[in-house]
Amino acid sequence: MSTSNSSKKTILQKINKALLIQKPWFRKVVKTIWILFLCAILGFPIYVWSVSNDLFGLFGGMPSLKAIENPENDLSSELISADGVSLGRYFRFNRSQVTYDQLSPLLVKTLVLSEDHRFYEHSGLDFWAYPRVIWGVLTFNSQGGGSTITQQLAKNLYTLELDGPIARLGKLPRRIIQKTKEWAISHQLEKNYTKEEIITMYLNTIEFSSNAYGIKVACETYFNKQPDSLNIQEAAVIVGMCQNPSLYNPQRFPQNALNKRNQVMYKLYDHGFISRRAYDSLKVLPIELKFAVQNQNQGIATYFRNVLRNELLGWCKEHGYDLWESGLKIYTTVDSKMQRYAEEAMAEHMSTLQKQFDREWKQRNRNPWVDDNTGGEIKNFLQRKIKRTGTYKSLVDRYGADSDSVEIMLNVKKPMTVFSWKGERDTLFSSMDSLNYYNRFLQTGAMAMDPKTGAIKAWVGGINHKYFKYDHVRQGTRQPGSTFKPFVYGTAIEAGYSPCLKLLDISPTIKVSGGTWRPKNSEGDYGTGEEMTIRQAMARSINSITAQMIDRVKPENVVDFAKRLGITSPLEAVPSLCLGTSDVSLYEMVAAYCSFVNLGIYIEPYYITRIEDKNGNVIANFVPKTRQAMDERTAYKMIYMLEGGVTDELGTSRGLSYDLKVNNEIGGKTGTTNKASDGWFMGITHNLVTGVWVGGDERSIHFPSWNFGQGSKSARPIWDKFMTKVYRDKNIGYGKGYFRRPATGLDMTLDCSQHIRLSSDSTVEVTDEPAWDRPRY
Missing domain, CATH: 4.10.170 (p53, subunit A)
Known part of the structure; x- marks a missing residue:
């Protein structure tokens, strides 16, 4: 029933x-x-x-198919050292590309599991994620967005035009159209690229806050690592920043970043990539940053990068590239280790020298700005100098030149961060305080060059590029003092004079325009009457004998000799030139001394070997220019002359560290200007020529005394420290050794006990007189 x-x-x-x-x-x-x-x-x-297709112009434009197939990206251009280290970048947006092989598998896995775990299964759009997104919106419990990695890449690569009429109807239509465009571009990206390429492009295009664009710069900025070296918690921090770089910036918002990192690592556990024990252990660890925002004031070779920038801008303009956005790779001759050693040597010595400088001037109760004519302090030095500053000019524009407000505002104290040798410090300074503070700092320049190749290996343009922009290697010129004397003696050697020629230490009286000129020695006398060889005279930097030599060989011949060796600055053909009275740059001086070591061949300093485009294609190669500047025998005799500064018992370079001189041939020449405002040292070895200058930014900044400021005390210690560091590093390839000898032999003996010269018929001829008929180069 x-x-x-x-x-x-x-x-x-x-x-x-x-x-x-x-x-x-x-x-x-x-x-x-x-x-x-x-x-x-x-x-x-x-x-x-x-x-x-932006039908009837209703939706706004789209990137072309060609643009989608070949996405462009603003890339910083990178400066790379001879040993493959990044020296820095030129950028509007600090971005540098990496390849997929340069990404650690751990980083890739963390990204995929956290952001798009079905990435390898979909074709740009993950439709299974949309119901989850909708449900999250309805229940106010969002579990993440529905955009795939490919969609996020589409958004990063292209500025989506939304200027059509429909997009202007409101936020919702605008959002729908934007999503539609992302879908279309994502589909094209998936058709044209592999999954690995999409991941790489995505990580290369993300803006990670703190002026870090792309995964490479982000890893360098936050952890001082490359993308292939991140550990699991660091990878989680970086991946967490992908969603909101500012909110999850570990430097600005550490707690946000920590929470987000742990969420990312939980997803790794949830998908079975790490165990629960591993997750529990990792989540309690703090974020260990090595944070440093990259800019032109940080890193090594800052002055070199800044000087080189202007040259590169000209090259790029000529060849149709944008230095800031073309992603060029500029390979340089600078060795990163040698550069670092040069900067370390500079800092070690200059910090100590500055203390002594400040103490001695304080004991004299005087300021270091000195009038060359009177020897007294320059009156109103700071008041006159402030008038050349932008601060003063802007105040005059605001208040008027005769207004008391200008003076008042110049002395208003305000918070500022200043440089010190103990690190940056915060203080309250007025504009006048700041000017007074910074004008007391000594500056320096140092350049090291391989004499055989012309390659510049190290370049130190000042003590701190952030606070002192002026480059003292190539941009600045100063009187070289006694470091110019080798050009006088080189002219004499070329004319046939022997290094063994003996002269009396008596200052000559030389006729000049409008009267006579008679130089004093550094001790203030006109000579001791002692007899010595010209090698000894140069080694001891005796002014009287140098003056005798320029009177014999004539100033115009010295100018010619110096020009052939690469001195391009104007030189005044007057007798006082022998004491280095015409301004030259450190850059010129190092190149000229290299001509001695290179046995008479002048080689123009060079610092770029090649330039590659962003795809690695070589677009320019650079080779140095060379020319025969003097006979190889003349060059070697000058090496012998310069060695005297190190080996002579009274030589001004005698005080170099003993370890440097063991099993090593070294030549050196100190220099100090007449009023003790510049100290120089030029040091030569068989494979490296290095010059150092020390002084104030202003010529009127003087050392407390000539003895204190002489090159052997102010500049030579930097060379000593630098070379010591270089020799200790056996991997650099610039070890000790001996100068090359002329292949043709010598035309005179360098044994001063005999003082002979070989004549053309091989007979021995005793002579002190020059041979002016020698060939010129």
Whole structure:
């Protein structure tokens, strides 16, 4: 009976259902659903096509197919050292590309599991994620966005034009159109690139806050690592920043970044990539940053980068590149280790020298700005100098030149961060305080060059590029003092004089325009009357004998000799030139001394070997220019002369560290200007020539005394420290050794006990007189 009733019930239900279908309103509903369904099926592709092609200009433009297939990205240009280390970048947006092989598998896995775990399964759009997103919105419990890595890449690569009429209707239409464009571009990206390429492009295009664009710069900025060296918690920090770089910046918002990092690592656990124990251990670890925002004031070779920038800008303009955005790789001759050693040597010595400088001037109760004519302090030095500053000019524009407000504002104290040898310090300074403070600092320049190749290996343009922008290697010129004397003696040697020629230490009286000139020695006398060889005279830096030599060989011949060796600055052909009275740059001096070591061949300093475009194609090669500047025998005799400064018992370079001189041939020349404002040292070895200058930014900044400021005390210690560091590093390849000898032999003996010269017929001829008929180069 119960079975029969159940059957009847089922039959009735079917009848009722059939009757319901016949009702008109139900049929309309079904018809409407089918129409909407068919419209969606047919209309959605038409809609996507319309957006992609900006039909009737309603949706805004789209990148071309060519642009999608070949996405462009603003890339910083990178300066690379001879040993493959990045010296810095030129950029508007600090971005540098990496390849997929340069990404650690750990970083890639963390990105995929955290951001798009079905990345390898979809074709740019993850439709399974959309129901989750919608449900999250409805329940106010969002579990993340629905954008895939490919969609996020599309958004990073292209500025999506949304200036069409429909986009202006409101936020929702604008959002829908933007998403549609992302879908279309994502589809094209998936068609044209592999998954690995998409991941690489994505990580290269993210802005990670703190002026870090792309994964490479981000890893360097936050952890001082490369992308292939991150550990799991560091990778989680970087991946967490992908969603919101500012909010999850570990430097600015450490707690936010920590929470986000742990969320990312939980996803790794949730997907089975790490164990629960590993997750529990890692989540309690702090974020250990090595944070440093990259700019032109940080890193090594800052002055070199700044000087080189202007030259590169000219080259790029000529060849159609943008230094800031073309992603060039500029390979240089600078060795990163030698550069670091040079900067360390400078800092070690200059910090100590500055203390002594300040102490001695304080003991004299005087300021270091000195009038060369009177020897007294320059009155109103700071008041006159402030008038050349932008601060003063802006105040005059605001208040008027005669307004008391200008003086008042110049002395208003305000918070500022200043340089000190103990590190940056915060203080309250007025503009006048700042000027007074910074004008007391000694500056320096140092350059090391390989004499055989012309390659510059180290370049130190000052003590701190952030606070002192002026480059003292190539930009600045100063009187070289006694470091110019080798050009006088070189002229004499070329004329046939022997290094063994003996002269008396008596200052000559030389006729000059308008009177006579008679130089004093550094001790203030006109000579002791002692007899010595010209090698000894140069080694001891005796002015009187140098003056005798320029009187013999004539100033114009000295100028000619110096020009052939690479001195390009104007030289005044006067007798006082022998004491280094014409300004030259350190850059010129190092190149000129290299001509001695290179046995008479001048080689123009060079610092760029090649330039590559962003794809690694070599677009320029550079080779140094060379020329024969003097005979190789003359050059070697000058090496012998310069060695005297180190080996002579009274030589001004005698005080070099003993370890430097063991099993090593060294030549050196100190220099100090007359009023003790510049100290120089030029040091030569068989494979490295290095020059050092020390002084104030202003010529009127003087050392407390000539003895204190002489090159052997102010500049030579930097060379000593630098070379010591270089020799200790056996991997650099610039070890000790001996100078090359002329292949043709010598035309005179360098044994001063004999003092002979070989004549053309091989007979021995004793002589002190020059041979002016020698060939010129």
